[in-house]
Amino acid sequence: MNSSIPKSLQIRVSSYEYKTITAYLFLCLFFFQFNIYGQLTYPEKQYKNQIEIGHDNDFFVVTDRYYSSGLFLTYRKLLKNTLVTPAEQLEFSLAQEMYTPKYTLSTDVNDFDRPYAGFLGVTTKWSAPFKNQMSNVAVLVGLAGPASGAGQLQKWYHKAVAISDSPLWIDELNNSFHLNIYYQHVFEWKIAPNPFGIFMAFTPKLAAGSRDIYIQPEGVFYFGRRNELKNSIAYNRLGSNNREIYFSLRFAYRSVFYNGLIQGNGFNTTSSFTTESAKYLFIGGFDFNHRFNKNDFKVGIRYNTKETPLADKHIYFKLGYALAF
Secondary structure, eight states: OOOOOOHHHHHHHHHHHHHHHHHHHHHHHHHHHHHTTOOOOSOOOOOOEEEEEEEEESGGGTOOOEEEEEEEEEEEEEOSSOSSSTTOEEEEEEEEEEEEOSOTTOOOGGGOSSOOEEEEEEEEEEEEEOSSEEEEEEEEEEEESGGGOHHHHHHHHHHHHOSSOOOOOOSOOOOEEEEEEEEEEEEEEEEEOSSSEEEEEEOOEEEEESSEEEEEOEEEEEEEEOOOGGGOGGGTOOSOOOOEEEEEEEEEEEEEEEEHHHHOBTTBOOOSOOOOOOSEEEEEEEEEEEEETTEEEEEEEEEEOOSSTTOOOEEEEEEEEEEEO
16 A cells, blocks of 8 residues: 655655754864864874775665665775876775665555665776876676665664664565776866865766766865875875865766666566656765774765656765774
């Protein structure tokens, strides 16, 4: 049956979302103001390895839909033998992602605005920084469908914490293999120096493969104490443990040609329920990052417009901690 949410409850949830985000922004700005002029209390050192755990979730804005959750484990390493420029970096990331429709307790696919989709994948990424530019190339291989284990994990989690009823995960996309390539180039300009630095970046990105095909130009503004491009937490770079503490605002437009986690794998279209992907997305974000010696702390918010014609906007949080060694 359709478990539609009453209109009055929708209004309260929406109000809660905006209050939560506003309080979060003021908290981050206060913490930033308090720490921005802090002195370095550790010797400068170059760490060449890093491991990071990350988690995305929309729980903090009282929703459980669309991109519902993501878990990430990442290892990064500065390369000794480089190809085109010093300070090249290699990264390996294991990720599990969960995608659900809006009405997660409905057993009628006519209520769905997107299919259930789980994804488990490994990404290998190479990055090469130049003076005020950087190139990133990434290759993703992974599995979508029940074999990803995403649906089983989400149902176990809801049962274990007993916060709310678990999404039903019916008519999930069938098992399929995915291969994708991503290319991103960064152009950055320094507007003002530290301690309250201002940076501006333009970062076009291209994705091609069975999971995603899109073009995404993005603009980012950084405000605060930040390292240069080649060794800044802003780009997940190693090379310096100099203190960084800043916030950033980002705005992107994505022109979508194909989304395999909504439309199904183009080589395997036997899934019982798929739908069309929206042709474009507007994406916004706020991040607060702090590097203290070998520790990196990351908190962020992401907003995107609807990913399918019947879907709504979506907001979720990003959390991360990385340890260099």
